[in-house]
Amino acid sequence: MENRRSLAPFVLLLPATLIFAIFFIWPLVTLTIISFHDYGRMTGIVETFTLKHYRNILFDSFYLEIVWRSMRLSLVTSIVTVVVGYPVALYLMVATARSRALVIFFILSPLMISVIVRTFGWVMILGPNGLFQSIASALGLSGGNFLHTEAAVIVGLVNVLLPFVVLSIATSLQSVDPMIPLAATSLGASPCRVFARVIVPLSLPGVLSGMLIAFSLASSTFVTPAVLGGSQYRVLSTMLYQQSMVLQNWPFGAAIALFLVAIVFLVVTIQFRVVEGGKYKVVFQ
Numbered sequence: 001m002e003n004r005r006s007l008a009p010f011v012l013l014l015p016a017t018l019i020f021a022i023f024f025i026w027p028l029v030t031l032t033i034i035s036f037h038d039y040g041r042m043t044g045i046v047e048t049f050t051l052k053h054y055r056n057i058l059f060d061s062f063y064l065e066i067v068w069r070s071m072r073l074s075l076v077t078s079i080v081t082v083v084v085g086y087p088v089a090l091y092l093m094v095a096t097a098r099s100r101a102l103v104i105f106f107i108l109s110p111l112m113i114s115v116i117v118r119t120f121g122w123v124m125i126l127g128p129n130g131l132f133q134s135i136a137s138a139l140g141l142s143g144g145n146f147l148h149t150e151a152a153v154i155v156g157l158v159n160v161l162l163p164f165v166v167l168s169i170a171t172s173l174q175s176v177d178p179m180i181p182l183a184a185t186s187l188g189a190s191p192c193r194v195f196a197r198v199i200v201p202l203s204l205p206g207v208l209s210g211m212l213i214a215f216s217l218a219s220s221t222f223v224t225p226a227v228l229g230g231s232q233y234r235v236l237s238t239m240l241y242q243q244s245m246v247l248q249n250w251p252f253g254a255a256i257a258l259f260l261v262a263i264v265f266l267v268v269t270i271q272f273r274v275v276e277g278g279k280y281k282v283v284f285q
Helices: 002-035 052-059 061-094 097-112 115-126 131-138 150-174 179-186 191-220 223-229 236-246 250-277 279-284
Strands: 038-040 044-046
Touching: 002 250, 038 250, 052 061, 052 250, 061 097, 061 150, 061 191, 061 236, 061 250, 097 150, 115 131, 115 150, 115 223, 150 191, 150 223, 179 191, 191 236, 191 250, 223 236, 236 250
Parallel strands: none
Antiparallel strands: 038 044
């Protein structure tokens, strides 16, 4: 009986472990092996060991610019999403049950629509003769066409990622004891001081988690940069698609994919260290 109880956790974890190993570990190991192979247009994948794909990513100025653009896009998108989503999450903290349900419905409703449909909707808004250009023309201003710019890609990604960030921050804010802000107010702190010194520090784990989610998804998304950024706007995800599906250069595509996974893993590690170590509190001391 005692042996059965000791084996019960392993039996319960077995299905999830098998799924994780088959659909994540195995493909990742396969990609790692392929990334060290060579490639020829006439021969295809050449099973020989080489580091040239990683050298191209790390030392070629063309690919370094793409890496920097991808990281800049992901970082700016995560920051803008938090700036836009934090007031919404803050409102959910004080809203009535009915208002909270209504706001959550509007926040989550875009998830019912395909990302492709929403992205092409932004093409109609940001593109030539779109809503922004029509408003600019009505005001007698030039411009208004933001399509195929980094700003257009950021707008599209913020729209896609906003629900995840809002829910992450709202969950963190909901865990704050309401008596803590009241105690700060009773001690003479102004509303702005309570917000800056109490609410914001206590919600930082949710903010960092939301930024991590936004950064990870923005760095790997393909549809939004490809449609709103255009063919000349290259990031790691579009280069991965081009190398793997268009040029059939699977070793180089695998190297790009693993490099992208390594970047996200590094960001996750840093975020985990910051949150678990409580280093974010130093700023507010």
